[in-house]
Amino acid sequence: MSASAGSTTSKRPAGEPTLRVMPMPSDVNYNGDVFGGWIMAQVDIAGGVHAARRAGGRVATVAVNSFVFKMPVLVGDVVSFYTKLVRTGTTSVTIEVEVFAERLIHEPEKTSLIKVTDATLTYVAIAQDRRPRQLPPSNEPA
Numbered sequence: 858m859s860a861s862a863g864s865t866t867s868k869r870p871a872g873e874p875t876l877r878v879m880p881m882p883s884d885v886n887y888n889g890d891v892f893g894g895w896i897m898a899q900v901d902i903a904g905g906v907h908a909a910r911r912a913g914g915r916v917a918t919v920a921v922n923s924f925v926f927k928m929p930v931l932v933g934d935v936v937s938f939y940t941k942l943v944r945t946g947t948t949s950v951t952i953e954v955e956v957f958a959e960r961l962i963h964e965p966e967k968t969s970l971i972k973v974t975d976a977t978l979t980y981v982a983i984a985q986d987r988r989p990r991q992l993p994p995s996n997e998p999a
């Protein structure tokens with residue numbers, strides 16, 4: 858499947874638009890596509906922002922539960938990271954991160970988004986001593 862074909866969607870992603878960024882030429886691998894590690898770092902940041910908001914402060918990433926690279930990301934894509942809270946425990950928060958690319962430079966005539974990555978990560982609320990702390994009550998309606 859070509860980089861521009863496939864998993865396009867006209868639907869808006871379900872989660873919150875937490876992060877939007879454009880990869881630069883320094884972010885590519887020898888194939889000319891954006892490094893998986895670059896995408897993983899941005900996913901961790903986006904999930905961490907959502908988790909820290911729910912945790913009311915500092916969090917640490919404890920686990921990457923799943924991570925699927927569905928389509929390549931190209932330099933010049935506008936890459937958006939949508940986050941959704943999927944589970945809370947006593948000290949932990951699990952966040953789903955869906956990543957969509959807009960081919961603004963390569964295919965400016967297309968307005969569709971391409972789903973490029975899907976991931977789920979768990980974060981732990983931590984105190985100053987870096988040990989787990991209990992989550993505060995949620996402000997969301999039950």
Ligand SMILES: CC(C)(COP(=O)(O)OP(=O)(O)OC[C@H]1O[C@@H](n2cnc3c(N)ncnc32)[C@H](O)[C@@H]1OP(=O)(O)O)[C@@H](O)C(=O)NCCC(=O)NCCS
Binds near residue numbers: 920950
């Ligand atoms: C995060 C950390 C403080 C947790 O400490 P810990 O002693 O392992 O904590 P616990 O065993 O009490 O588990 C804390 C929570 O994490 C969850 N957890 C632990 N391991 C997990 C795993 N592999 N997957 C999913 N959740 C996990 C536990 O279920 C628990 O959740 P709950 O309180 O909601 O039930 C510690 O593991 C740590 O410092 N890890 C390094 C973090 C780091 O450097 N991350 C990268 C940069 S941010």
